[in-house]
Amino acid sequence: MITLTGLPQFMDNEWRLSAYVLDVLQNGRVFCPTDANGDVVSKPPMLAWLAALGAIVTGSVNAFALYWPTAAATMATAVLLFVYGRKYFGWRAGLFAAMAYAMSYVGLSQMSMPRYDGLLTLPVTAAAFAAFSAWQRGRGWTWFWLFAALGTLVKGPIAVALPAFGLLANFWERRANEGAARVGSGSQLPGIVLFFVITGGWFALAYAEMGQPLIDKMLGRELVRHAVEGSKGAGLFSGFAEPTKAFLGIYAPWSVVALAGFWRIIRSPSSDAVQRRLERFLLLWFVLGLLLFSIAAHQRGRLIYPLVPGAALVAGLQMSRWTARLQPRTLLVATGSLAAVFLAGSFFYTHVLIAKSRRVQETIAMKALAERLERAGPGKIQLTHVRSPLSLQVWMNTRQPDATVTQAAALLAGTNAAFVVTKDAEAIRAATPTNVPIHEVFLWSTKGSAVRILSNRPQLER
Numbered sequence: 001m002i003t004l005t006g007l008p009q010f011m012d013n014e015w016r017l018s019a020y021v022l023d024v025l026q027n028g029r030v031f032c033p034t035d036a037n038g039d040v041v042s043k044p045p046m047l048a049w050l051a052a053l054g055a056i057v058t059g060s061v062n063a064f065a066l067y068w069p070t071a072a073a074t075m076a077t078a079v080l081l082f083v084y085g086r087k088y089f090g091w092r093a094g095l096f097a098a099m100a101y102a103m104s105y106v107g108l109s110q111m112s113m114p115r116y117d118g119l120l121t122l123p124v125t126a127a128a129f130a131a132f133s134a135w136q137r138g139r140g141w142t143w144f145w146l147f148a149a150l151g152t153l154v155k156g157p158i159a160v161a162l163p164a165f166g167l168l169a170n171f172w173e174r175r176a177n178e179g180a181a182r183v184g185s186g187s188q189l190p191g192i193v194l195f196f197v198i199t200g201g202w203f204a205l206a207y208a209e210m211g212q213p214l215i216d217k218m219l220g221r222e223l224v225r226h227a228v229e230g231s232k233g234a235g236l237f238s239g240f241a242e243p244t245k246a247f248l249g250i251y252a253p254w255s256v257v258a259l260a261g262f263w264r265i266i267r268s269p270s271s272d273a274v275q276r277r278l279e280r281f282l283l284l285w286f287v288l289g290l291l292l293f294s295i296a297a298h299q300r301g302r303l304i305y306p307l308v309p310g311a312a313l314v315a316g317l318q319m320s321r322w323t324a325r326l327q328p329r330t331l332l333v334a335t336g337s338l339a340a341v342f343l344a345g346s347f348f349y350t351h352v353l354i355a356k357s358r359r360v361q362e363t364i365a366m367k368a369l370a371e372r373l374e375r376a377g378p379g380k381i382q383l384t385h386v387r388s389p390l391s392l393q394v395w396m397n398t399r400q401p402d403a404t405v406t407q408a409a410a411l412l413a414g415t416n417a418a419f420v421v422t423k424d425a426e427a428i429r430a431a432t433p434t435n436v437p438i439h440e441v442f443l444w445s446t447k448g449s450a451v452r453i454l455s456n457r458p459q460l461e462r
Contacts, residue, residue, distance in 0.1 A: 002343070003071065003112045004063055006350030008363045008391075015390035017114050018061045019399040020048040025055060031202060032210040036399040040210055040217040043116050044202065046153040051114065061397050070118035071111040077122050078102040081313055084129050088278050089317050092324075092331065097316025099335060100254040103342040106308050109250075112350070116155045117305040123151030124306040128163035132281050135167060136274060145191030149198040156218075160195075161292065162306055166285035173277055236297050243293040246301035251308060258311040261318035262286070279317070286310040358446055363391040365444045365451070370395035376462055384408055386422040389451055405431050412438055412456050419460065425452045 016035050023033040024045075033041050033048050041048065047069055054065030078098040085094030101107055110118030127147035134140040144163070151159025206214055248255045265279045289307040323331055354360050366389050373381050373396065385393070385400050386408045393399065403411075403420075409431035411418035419441070422428060432438055441460040442453035453460060 002346050002350055003067060006112075006347075007354055007357075007360045008063060008367065009112075009354065009357065009360045010363045010366075010391035010394050011359065012390055013113065013115055014066055014394050017048065017051055017066055018394045018397070020045070021052045021055050021061050021065065022397065022399045024048055024052045029209060031208075032206040032214050034210075036393065037401045040213045042217060042221075043155050044153045044218075045206075046150070047114065047116055047119050050119070061394070066114045066394075067112065070114055073119045073122035074102065074107055074110045077125050077309055078107070080122075080125055080129060081309055081316070085313055085316050088275060089313075090320060092320035093313070093317045095316070095331075095335060096319035096323075097313040099339065100257070100315040100319070101309055101312035103339060104254055104308075104312075105250045105252075106305055108346055108349075109302070110305065113302075115302060117302045120151055120154045120159060121306045121309060123147045123154060124159055124162050125309040127151060127159065128166055128281075128285055128310065131163050131167055132278060135170065135281075136277070139187075141188040142191040142194060145188070145195040146198075149195045152195075152199045153202060158306075162289045163285065165288035165292075166281035166310075168284050168288070169277060169280035172280050172284075236295055238297055240294045242301075243290050243304050247290065247304055247307075247311070250301055251311065254312065254315045257318050258286075258315040261314035262311075264318065264321075265314070279314070282310045282314050286314070358449055361446050362389055362444075362449060362451070366392040367395045369442065369444070369451075372460075381419055381460065381462055382417075383453070384411055384418060384420045386420055386428060387424045388421040389423070392421065392451075408454075409433075412436060412454060414456070417457050417462075418455060419457075420454045421451065422454065423449065423451055425450075425454055428454060 019035040020033040020041055023029045023035075030049075031045065033045060035041070050069035051061070051065050054068045055061045058064055078101050081101055082094040082098040085097040087094075110121070124147075127144050130140065130143040130147055134144055148160045148163065251258075262283055265283050269279055270276045286307050289310075290304065293303050293307075326334075370392060373383070383400070384403050384407075386403050386405060388402070405424065405427045408418075408420045408422070408428050412420060412428070412432050413436045420428060421442075425440075429438060436456065439455050439458050440452055441455045441457070442451075444451045
């Protein structure tokens with residue numbers, strides 16, 4: 001609610017997701033939607049499907065439709081951390097784990113950005129806990145493969161690798177304890193079959209819908225190239241320290257607590273066998289995942305989000321040890337007060353602090369313009385976009401590709417009414433014949449940015 005009632009700040013990810021959802025709903029391209037320029041979706045379509053569900057419920061592609069998938073996933077992940085933390089380490093650890101996850105920049109950003117990483121965190125966390133439970137019981141692997149399949153439909157096969165890293169704790173345990181259960185205990189065949197039916201079935205349907213561009217974009221440009229080639233030609237290991245710096249920065253102060261917890265796990269693991277195994281599982285899930293992201297050429301701070309729940313549970317366990325002498329009542333009052341401060345700070349940030357942001361001001365101005373155009377009634381004003389604000393099309397629920405400057409100039413020089421919304425008015429004026437009168441029927445400007453609607457008609461009307 002804080003995000004939905006706060007100041008809007010639409011960026012390129014809102015624009016792309018809005019276009020994918022409209023492609024699903026208007027054109028029926030369900031398995032491989034495209035953006036406004038006809039480019040294939042860069043990741044599997046789970047995020048677009050969930051956003052489309054929100055659009056169906058609310059009647060349009062709006063802020064709720066765009067944000068609810070990652071917001072709901074964040075809350076569900078916090079609940080999982082509480083449930084499993086309480087189950088294995090006690091209610092204090094579960095409470096602190098949920099707090100360390102939700103009351104952080106990572107939690108807040110996931111609720112205010114419709115990106116794949118925030119949604120991926122939930123199935124990765126669920127798959128990790130399912131894998132640990134199956135390891136301990138020697139059965140139940142189908143749940144791991146089901147959650148891994150759902151995660152793969154969010155962002156690809158990394159949803160299998162990240163939670164599976166924790167299972168390497170089996171070898172750590174077997175070296176120290178000959179009685180440790182083997183990871184291979186129990187049948188995994190049904191789960192593996194289910195995984196390939198779900199993921200392979202989607203891919204086959206997506207390929208039938210789009211063909212070769214699906215492979216070129218999703219497998220070639222996104223999966224393989226991002227793994228071996230970063231921005232400006234950067235290669236493997238070129239940003240090795242970036243994920244670690246991102247974790248220490250964007251997850252502070254909980255990152256410091258988690259590091260203390262990881263160090264304790266190495267130096268003085270729990271004497272309880274199940275707790276010790278889970279501690280080592282969480283350590284390897286986080287450390288090996290961080291190593292994978294460090295090796296990859298493509299670097300973004302948000303890529304580590306699916307690793308944060310593991311660190312949050314370790315931080316929760318460490319906090320429970322540090323506060324073991326506090327009475328439950330005192331602890332609940334303190335954590336409740338901390339939650340209230342965090343919520344107040346989040347409200348202030350989303351409602352007040354970002355008000356002067358150029359992107360926020362532009363998003364609000366484009367909402368007002370979209371409402372003005374909506375009031376035009378039947379036969380609404382048809383806009384041509386040339387480097388127009390991305391937020392305008394989100395508010396208007398349209399997915400038009402950008403026209404070129406030459407195309408816009410030709411429309412303005414024609415006899416039919418033309419309305420060109422642009423941030424590059426000078427280039428369009430220069431390309432239009434000098435004998436053609438061009439009217440500026442809308443102007444919004446702020447420091448460093450100006451949005452204009454140019455027309456061969458004197459007023460912004462049908």
